[in-house]
Amino acid sequence: MTNITAIFKKEFRSYFNSPIAYIFITFFLGLSSWLFFRGFFFGNQAEMRGFFGLMPWIFLFFIPAVTMKLWAEEKKIGTIEILMTLPIRDYEVVVGKFLASFALLIVTVLLSLVIPFSVMYFGDPDGGTIFAGYIGLLLMGAAYLAIGLFTSTLTENQIIAFILGIFTCFVLLIIGEDIVLFNTPDWLFPIFSYLGLGAHYSSILRGVLDSRDIIYYLSLIGFFLYLSTLAVESRKWR
Amino acid sequence: MEKTETNFFEEIVFSTTEKNEQRAHNKKMIEVRELTKSYGPTVAVNKVSFEAHAGEVLGFLGPNGAGKTTTMRILTCYLAADAGSATVAGYDIFEASIEVRKQIGYLPESAPLYTDMGVLEYLNFMTQVRQLPKSQRKERIRSVIDTCGLEDVIQKDISELSKGYRQRLGLAQSLIHDPPILILDEPTSGLDPSQIIEIRNLIRDIGQEKLVLFSTHILSEVSATCSRILIINNGKIVANGTPDELASQAKGEEIVHIGIRGTQEAVEAKLDELDFVSQWTHVETVDGIVGYQINAAQDSNAAEALFHVVVKNGWSLTELRQESADLEDVFLNLTDKEQTHVQNQRSAEQADDSNDA
Numbered sequence: 005m006t007n008i009t010a011i012f013k014k015e016f017r018s019y020f021n022s023p024i025a026y027i028f029i030t031f032f033l034g035l036s037s038w039l040f041f042r043g044f045f046f047g048n049q050a051e052m053r054g055f056f057g058l059m060p061w062i063f064l065f066f067i068p069a070v071t072m073k074l075w076a077e078e079k080k081i082g083t084i085e086i087l088m089t090l091p092i093r094d095y096e097v098v099v100g101k102f103l104a105s106f107a108l109l110i111v112t113v114l115l116s117l118v119i120p121f122s123v124m125y126f127g128d129p130d131g132g133t134i135f136a137g138y139i140g141l142l143l144m145g146a147a148y149l150a151i152g153l154f155t156s157t158l159t160e161n162q163i164i165a166f167i168l169g170i171f172t173c174f175v176l177l178i179i180g181e182d183i184v185l186f187n188t189p190d191w192l193f194p195i196f197s198y199l200g201l202g203a204h205y206s207s208i209l210r211g212v213l214d215s216r217d218i219i220y221y222l223s224l225i226g227f228f229l230y231l232s233t234l235a236v237e238s239r240k241w242r
Numbered sequence: 243m244e245k246t247e248t249n250f251f252e253e254i255v256f257s258t259t260e261k262n263e264q265r266a267h268n269k270k271m272i273e274v275r276e277l278t279k280s281y282g283p284t285v286a287v288n289k290v291s292f293e294a295h296a297g298e299v300l301g302f303l304g305p306n307g308a309g310k311t312t313t314m315r316i317l318t319c320y321l322a323a324d325a326g327s328a329t330v331a332g333y334d335i336f337e338a339s340i341e342v343r344k345q346i347g348y349l350p351e352s353a354p355l356y357t358d359m360g361v362l363e364y365l366n367f368m369t370q371v372r373q374l375p376k377s378q379r380k381e382r383i384r385s386v387i388d389t390c391g392l393e394d395v396i397q398k399d400i401s402e403l404s405k406g407y408r409q410r411l412g413l414a415q416s417l418i419h420d421p422p423i424l425i426l427d428e429p430t431s432g433l434d435p436s437q438i439i440e441i442r443n444l445i446r447d448i449g450q451e452k453l454v455l456f457s458t459h460i461l462s463e464v465s466a467t468c469s470r471i472l473i474i475n476n477g478k479i480v481a482n483g484t485p486d487e488l489a490s491q492a493k494g495e496e497i498v499h500i501g502i503r504g505t506q507e508a509v510e511a512k513l514d515e516l517d518f519v520s521q522w523t524h525v526e527t528v529d530g531i532v533g534y535q536i537n538a539a540q541d542s543n544a545a546e547a548l549f550h551v552v553v554k555n556g557w558s559l560t561e562l563r564q565e566s567a568d569l570e571d572v573f574l575n576l577t578d579k580e581q582t583h584v585q586n587q588r589s590a591e592q593a594d595d596s597n598d599a
Contacts, residue, residue: 006370006373007371007373010370010371011371013367013370014356014359014367017363018356018358018359021358021359022358081355081357082350082351082352082354083354083355083356085315085320085350085354086348086350086354086415088320089318089319089320089343089346090343090371090372091340091341091343091344091372091373092340092371093340239320239321240319240321240322241322
């Protein structure tokens with residue numbers, strides 16, 4: 005646990021030592037508020053469905069940008085050689101790095117609470133759905149982070165890690181979309197509709213925190229963290 | 243509960259480290275048996291075996307791509323070997339990898355560091371991931387800053403450091419937990435001459451009580467710092483011994499350079515008569531002085547004998563110099579053999595081809 009904490013602190017601080025965290029937070033808040041409030045006043049309804057609906061698509065580009073450096077940079081500049089010869093287990097490094105990126109996401113999401121407070125100023129939105137929406141946002145974001153962390157272990161090139169991350173998240177996102185599901189063969193249908201990232205998110209958005217959705221996200225995160233550990237260990241495969 | 247466990251654990255580790263230092267000398271620290279590792283079809287390390295003891299500075303010498311880095315990466319548990327075994331401080335590198343890593347301080351080639359961190363911040367991070375107890379952290383950081391001469395840069399960011407300071411910080415990082423074994427991959431590459439000397443002195447000091455294993459492809463470096471040398475070529479260990487042992491191995495023929503004031507014909511006639519001269523080459527004639535390179539039999543004391551010959555014939559001697567075989571010869575002999583062999587084969591094949599055509 006102390007090892008995970010040490011890695012976590014180092015990675016989290018490194019986000020704020022470099023411009024990454026500031027750029028990420030500023031652009032994310034700017035873009036999401038702009039896109040949300042642009043439609044908000046036409047709707048004439050004090051609700052945040054529009055905001056949460058945008059998030060899977062905004063995260064698609066923002067989250068892999070947060071995770072792309074986590075392993076690719078270590079490989080590129082060679083620090084991985086010191087890191088992986090420390091008396092630390094591989095999974096501890098993976099988990100520490102994941103938690104650091106998740107903490108950055110939490111900070112960003114907390115700052116975006118400005119939006120629901122503004123909405124409350126204009127009307128009387130349903131607090132329950134907003135709360136559920138934020139839980140869904142964090143779960144989905146964490147799943148994206150785990151995927152991005154995994155693609156970062158595959159290469160020493162950050163751009164490749166970034167694009168692979170977008171691609172993997174995109175595929176997982178659209179296989180649950182109606183347009184894709186209509187055209188999938190019957191035997192694939194239940195698999196696709198279960199694996200789709202978006203469907204679980206929209207069911208949480210309806211205000212129902214179903215344990216199945218939470219288990220889905222947690223297992224997806226666990227799966228990709230496991231894959232990351234395997235990928236990091238693969239240098240030692242014989 | 244967990245906390246007391248880790249403290250207990252740390253105590254064990256530290257008490258064993260202390261014991262290691264107490265009986266520092268002659269304790270076997272590294273034992274490598276038939277270690278083999280290949281990348282696809284290329285065999286990087288081929289059945290390498292050696293031992294190393296505490297209080298030794300062991301130089302890993304070989305041309306680029308000889309397998310030095312791969313061997314070090316296997317010993318530090320960064321890579322796994324395909325076959326063979328190795329123990330570090332009594333721990334098997336495959337079975338007890340975490341224990342092994344605690345015993346080793348490692349500086350990879352070109353000292354990779356986190357450029358977005360400050361120097362102190364980095365050292366502090368290393369004390370955490372090296373699991374040093376909180377009470378010792380400050381003291382250890384202070385100690386490595388002193389040892390590696392980092393006082394002037396402690397306030398700086400790593401990205402601002404020069405190559406020399408980065409190398410020192412890399413070394414500081416490897417020493418932070420006071421490990422009994424230090425593995426350094428080309429610690430002096432890219433440094434200027436005065437920095438090289440500093441690092442060498444540092445290595446020698448550290449090698450008084452610890453085992454230092456370092457790699458280089460620079461010859462003068464090993465003779466200056468090492469108590470023992472391993473020469474590695476094409477993944478195999480081709481020589482293992484102290485610098486003096488290796489140099490004496492290389493001694494074969496004696497080579498003498500001589501300059502004589504006398505007539506060329508008379509001198510050459512005399513040289514032909516001498517038994518111990520196996521071959522002579524006329525080098526130059528300048529102002530009536532004839533110069534020769536003379537190859538003589540081993541242990542023939544050719545220089546002394548030639549002196550007497552010159553005196554007996556009433557010539558005068560202007561130069562007499564015996565070439566000494568040194569590490570360089572050993573190195574070139576051992577590492578070039580296979581390459582020249584390949585070249586010969588190739589030229590033979592080419593000759594065949596041209597004959598066919």
